[in-house]
Amino acid sequence: MKTALITGANKSIGFEAARQLLQNGYYVYLGSRDLQRGQQAVDQLQTEGLSQVEPIQIDVADSASVAAARETLGQKTKVLDVLINNAGILGDPSQPPLTSSVSMIKEVFETNVFGVIAVTQAFIDLLRESPEPRIVNVTSGLGSLTLHNDPSWKYYPVKGAAYQPSKAALNAYTIMLAYELRDTPFKVNAVDPGYTATDFNHHSGPGTVSDAAARLVKAAMLGPDGPTSQFFSDDNAPETGISPW
Numbered sequence: 666m667k668t669a670l671i672t673g674a675n676k677s678i679g680f681e682a683a684r685q686l687l688q689n690g691y692y693v694y695l696g697s698r699d700l701q702r703g704q705q706a707v708d709q710l711q712t713e714g715l716s717q718v719e720p721i722q723i724d725v726a727d728s729a730s731v732a733a734a735r736e737t738l739g740q741k742t743k744v745l746d747v748l749i750n751n752a753g754i755l756g757d758p759s760q761p762p763l764t765s766s767v768s769m770i771k772e773v774f775e776t777n778v779f780g781v782i783a784v785t786q787a788f789i790d791l792l793r794e795s796p797e798p799r800i801v802n803v804t805s806g807l808g809s810l811t812l813h814n815d816p817s818w819k820y821y822p823v824k825g826a827a828y829q830p831s832k833a834a835l836n837a838y839t840i841m842l843a844y845e846l847r848d849t850p851f852k853v854n855a856v857d858p859g860y861t862a863t864d865f866n867h868h869s870g871p872g873t874v875s876d877a878a879a880r881l882v883k884a885a886m887l888g889p890d891g892p893t894s895q896f897f898s899d900d901n902a903p904e905t906g907i908s909p910w
């Protein structure tokens with residue numbers, strides 16, 4: 666049975682990704698920074714008959730928590746097939762480049778960028794044991810630098826000094842990581858779940874968590890001939906599904 670770790674999976678898109686991987690026969694380690702919330706999410710899945718799941722405490726912005734999660738997971742499995750770096754935060758609702766506090770910007774980067782790097786580095790040895798390891802970095806369409814310079818883009822005015830740059834940095838890290846893991850069975854991709862109704866945006870997004878999670882799960886289940894080092898975004902590129910960086 667293949668194994669997966671999803672960060673920030675106690676609710677919303679991460680939770681739905683856990684449900685869909687379970688439906689596809691994976692064993693899921695459901696990451697949650699609050700173990701009680703993680704256990705509640707697991708209980709919910711188990712009432713649906715999805716039993717191959719357990720919670721794991723992991724706050725991606727806390728190095729001790731990441732190290733403890735690695736230690737715990739290493740006692741349970743020697744192989745990790747899928748890592749979905751899903752945990753993410755928005756920061757302040759308004760993020761003007763000239764007046765946003767540097768501390769707020771750092772906070773967003775701690776989770777969205779450095780958290781992903783820390784988790785990836787901590788779990789890479791378990792992923793290397795998989796014959797088909799997959800890393801899915803959950804980005805945003807708003808991380809596209811190319812489109813942010815295109816005045817005809819529908820999200821052109823949606824600028825911000827923290828969230829958008831954090832996802833652009835995450836995209837850059839994805840490219841660098843995929844390059845380091847070239848010539849291996851790894852597939853490393855950045856995936857935009859699309860503008861989705863969750864707590865993240867006070868449920869303003871038009872998309873469903875089901876569709877959003879399906880985009881992540883598709884990248885998590887890529888076959889050996891699947892792409893690596895891509896920025897998947899159906900919102901940014903409805904025809905090809907591949908966004909400019």
Ligand SMILES: NC(=O)c1ccc[n+]([C@@H]2O[C@H](COP(=O)([O-])OP(=O)(O)OC[C@H]3O[C@@H](n4cnc5c(N)ncnc54)[C@H](OP(=O)(O)O)[C@@H]3O)[C@@H](O)[C@H]2O)c1
Binds near residue numbers: 674676803862864870
């Ligand atoms: N929703 C959208 O429209 C949209 C669009 C594009 C991209 N995304 C991306 O999709 C991902 C999931 O978003 P969502 O809409 O599902 O957001 P959400 O409803 O706010 O859920 C975020 C999840 O991440 C967790 N989290 C936050 N900081 C964490 C940390 N330091 N360590 C571990 N877990 C942490 C949260 O835990 P708590 O419950 O403890 O807070 C929660 O489980 C994010 O990376 C987001 O940037 C979302």
